[in-house]
Amino acid sequence: MKTEPLHIAGHTFQSRLFLGTGKFGSNQLMHDAVVASGSELVTVALRRVRLQEQEDEVVSHLQIPGVKLLPNTSGVRTAKEAVLAAQLAREALQTNLLKLEIHPDPRYLLPDPIETLAATEILAREGFIILPYINADPVLCKRLEDAGAAAVMPLGAPIGTNQGLQTRAMLEIIIEQSGVPVVVDAGIGAPSQAAEAMEMGADAVLVNTAIAVAGDPVAMAEAFKLATLCGRMAYEARMGSVRKSAEASSPLTAFLGQE
């Protein structure tokens, strides 16, 4: 079972499932779930890492062959703070990859479009490979692409809500218009929803809560692995269109050419 690989700014991924690594009941469980998911890109929150120390516990549990780290800036509220955090993350974790996450609202963790665009403009000039986390706003996605984002990460629903693809109509437009990979981030609560996003043509999905707080996170990670693969295979196999309403049973255009 092979699908087309995903390319993001020179990095190639076989797996189209990205994992968030917060909320796990232990670092070992987090490690095991990452392995079971087959993911090759996992986020790590800068705020959780002891930057001054040689051996950070979270990071050392994510040193897995074939798995790249995607530092995120969770916690910053402005572009200025984000730039500072990004520079520190690059230095500490030795990677240009960056999940840019600016949410001034600490309750629903909804991203700030204005600050995110401003930060993308600055960080792109500094050579970062930026994957911005944003609301499902098609125009914003194009503006971010123009500003140098390597991919866009629109949300399916508010973080941690497991509500699925609430923003479906907007995601469809984003996928249709995007010149960079589209990663559906946040809100995916069940493997079937991951498959749904992939069938729609999303390039990847990012999942965290649904795996981390499942009864058996490792088994759930594998379920998401298969669902993501499944959805992608269906997309590549070009699904027949789903009929939304009944068609008239006798053809309406059969008279043409009959005279």
Place this chain on the structure above:
Amino acid sequence: MSFLPIFEQHSWEGMAERINGKQAADVERALNKQGKRDLDDFCALVSPAAVPYLERMAQLSYRLTRKRFGNTTQLYIPMYLSNECHNICTYCGFSVHNKLARRTLNQQQILREVEAIKAHGFEHLLLVTGEANRTVGVDYFEQVLEWIRPYFANLTMEVQALDQADYERLIQKGLNSVLLYQETYHRDNYRQYHPKGKKGNFVYRLETPDRLGRAGIHRIGLGTLLGLEDWRTDAAFVALHLGYLERQYWQTKYSVSLPRLRPAAGVQSPNVEVTDRDFVQLICAYRIYSENVEISLSTRERPAFRDHLLKLGITSMSAGSKTEPGGYAIEEEALEQFEISDERTPEEVAAMIRRQGFEPVWKDWDSVLG
């Protein structure tokens, strides 16, 4: 704009009646509701009518907490900088009339304490003082923050109420968060608990979270002292306050604490009893009312009880606490503010958290995040 006019629309008796009038059907409605619960739902959840629903509340609280905060528990530790205090608070061991050795830590002493605390791995620190504005005022706080900022990821203060400009100065120096408990929202009786000193000004204290919000602080901690007045009514005022603050200062995070009156030298014993069962109901009610609020638990509570509470909605807990200045590295001479109950080491508490299937999180912030 401040909380005061909103507070004044509600009388203590009116709130108490609102709670005591709740029926089983109100509790069911609050539990079954999809989406944000309102103050009436909260009143139902803390009411006597909710007592038979405690297990259901606990299950819901557990699920909501896991969804939002994951299977983790944040660890922090308090550091008492000073026990000087010019106030009288009838429930506190630091009250001015209590005969005890007073001490305010200097730079060298603070750095020794820091070293001892860091040896356990703590990154989130809570700084505590009494109220002695001349010696332990904003200038001192600024100094202290400067000394210790490099060692910690997150700094919280639990000190006297200050002006907005003072908070702005301290935020500049790296202060992330302030805990300031109203103690009780019973305005008339508040005066009796605070017969002397600046803390006796009920309104100034009530409007402190507004000043903090305007100053742009990251996190504000609310709470009442359990054991002073009817806990259900006080909790409903906390919920009212929280709801107001969340709308008004939407960029700020909030936490609630549930300090339960503990014995200490020269203090009054609790006015009203708050049982373990009440305590659990309160935690669950806060969680169901606000899915995002942090709920923290101190070492005032005894170990076995703390271990059970871990699953019920708590998101952070202190461990290995000493409640006298210099308690970690300098030998004990001063008296503590209250007796701690959970005397386990931080390592033992972390091991307990792991045994329950949670990851103890030592660092969940960074000084670069402002």
